[in-house]
Amino acid sequence: MPHPTSHTRARAIALPAPVAIPVQALLPWAVFGLVLSVVLLYFVGAEQGAISLISGQEVHEFVHDGRHLLGFPCH
């Protein structure tokens, strides 16, 4: 790290310090975002592979190339 921006100096020259977002404000969005993201990633990565919520092979076949190239195990 270049010298003028080192931790203690930055305070000395009054650079604005970031203020953390309180956990209470974060929590509802964290739960919502986590659920949403996991659903999205599940359909790319595992549906109609190791686990099947929807019968058939259409989801698997449609995202087939992406599943391979993104590194998920696929048949």
Added chain:
Amino acid sequence: MIAGRLLGRGMLAGCAAAALAFLFARIFGEPQVALAIAFEASRHAAEAAHHAAEPELVSRTVQASYGLLTAVVLYGTGFGGLFALVFAYAYGRLNLWSPRALALLLAGAGFLTVVLVPDLKYPPNPPAVGVHATLAFRTATYFAMIGLSISVAAIATLIGQKITQTRGAWTGTLCGAGLFIALIALVQFGLPDVNEVPDGFPAVVLWRFREASIGMQLVLWGTMGLLFGALATPVLADRTAPSRR
């Protein structure tokens, strides 16, 4: 509300980064997928091969274009959301960096823990590599590897932060990184190996496919970090405390 705005912008950044990653995968990944499928077809010409002989539910053209794009966009949007949440928690807690610098740091950490470290143990495989009967086992070990990688990164970061408080950022960061490497080595040594490359599969195709896969992820995470940093800066403009007023 600020967390919600960050979440939305994270998903947006991930979605846009995915478009770029799609182009990369389309150019560098798809030719290798095609070669792997050609190998599979020639090998199982007689029996009903998964790709070649079965009636196709989705054509190869669609798989390599809209299918690939959809998969990468869903993946980018999903990880964009998770990334934004980690960022929202780390901002003002992990270090005192600007949103842009923190976003790039976290994107690098995300690529390392979610992609590179799991890929070292369970590398991405093209079609024709992998036995169908072991799919459930491979899926479980792969996701376990990702979960353990993220957990180890979190532990190493927390301990590194503790050491930083008493010994300074240099020592703290080095200790955290060392601990991460040691724990990952232990985890990867303990997890079972998978060795299912069929006889005669061209080594160059396997290597190029894995290069393309990791390269595409690098494009995705790098673009996402840069883009999110730019998008998050205006959101966080008033969340700073100048030390003199």
